[in-house]
Amino acid sequence: MLTIQRLETFANEFVCFVRVTTDSGAQGWGQTSTYNADITATIFHRQVAPWALGADASEIGPLIQRIEEREHKFPGSYRCRALAGLDTALWDLKGKLAGKPVVALLGGQPGKLRAYASSMKRDITPAAEADRLVRLRDELGFDAFKWRVAAECGRDVDEWPGRTEDVVPTVARALGDRVAKLVDANSGFSPRRAIEVGRLLQAEGVGHFEEPCPYWHLEQSKEVADALEIDVTGGEQDWDLATWQRMVDMRAVDIVQPDVMYMGGIARTLKVCDIAAAAGLPITPHSANLSLVTMCTMHLLGAIANPGKYLELSIEGADYYPWQQGLFLGDPYRVDAGHVTIPDLPGWGVEINPAWLAQASYQCSERAR
Secondary structure, three states: OOEEEEEEEEEOOOOEEEEEEEOOOOEEEEEOOOOOHHHHHHHHHHHHHHHHOOOEOOOHHHHHHHHHHHOOOOOOHHHHHHHHHHHHHHHHHHHHHHOOEHHHHOOOOOOEEEEEEEOOOOOOOHHHHHHHHHHHHHHHOOOEEEEEOOOOOOOOOOOOOOHHHHHHHHHHHHHOOOOEEEEEOOOOOOHHHHHHHHHHHHHOOOOEEEOOOOOOOHHHHHHHHHHOOOEEEEOOOOOOHHHHHHHHHOOOOOEEOOOHHHHOOHHHHHHHHHHHHHOOOOEOOOOOOOOHHHHHHHHHHOOOOOEOOOEEEEOOOOOOOHHHOOOEOOOOOOOEOOEEEOOOOOEOOOOEOHHHHHHOEEEEEEOOO
């Protein structure tokens, strides 16, 4: 039995890395979900670590489930964001002990993944968005792109009047016919408006319409999915397995998009993958920043039976996400001809930057010997 001896967090407002150490001294690294990560670190030590210390580090799924049961009064994203730190650290530990990348532990193998360049910006003009995406197409070889329409939770009010009707054809036509085109509405539309926009997307060759309506209203998403020929997608915010089952059973979406960190880690995300696979639906996970979430997603996509066509890869740099700079040594997300590479090194195959760790807020929970 590999006993969990120590759990440490290194956090700032945006990122919290977790280090697990066993009684043998073996270690693994993981991460809680991003944003308000300093708060999540406190939750981790208060409501996750006490149940994990002294447990068997090799029994990841059962341990995660047991902590859920012990903390049943605190369901939801609150708990799952912290659980992700334990889960992902344990997978890294398991891979390092076995001398294998996590993708191999999951039944897959290292290799290349097609990526889509994912824009997060709404405060950008359609012409400027088209210019930068075309530049990425030509310089890095991306052949799939996602950009933003609507305003986030916008209630049919666009980022500015007419932007959606302008940005869709401007970007789609600039990218050309040989490029896969995706848009994300971030819960911005009513069903009526979403169907109207969806028909514009169809006419401009866009094939992926993400979160067109408020994600918590599954019936609205289904109404849009039933009305359109293109794929309606969603699920990035969802953590509850019963909601996932309902979403799939009612065919609210055509492609499911769990976020490994919002879900609570790999073990719980695999359950969503199984639910979707049983219904014949593909998985195109949400991985909208370049913290550890995208690397975990790469390993997942390299192993599951129902992967989608591509990996979401954020294209935003220091001007938009300054907090994701300097997290790792080297460049684990280097793009070559529109593809990224799943590492073949043990565990996640990345090394967290010691300089970043040295500046983070530190907490430790340890089992008495």
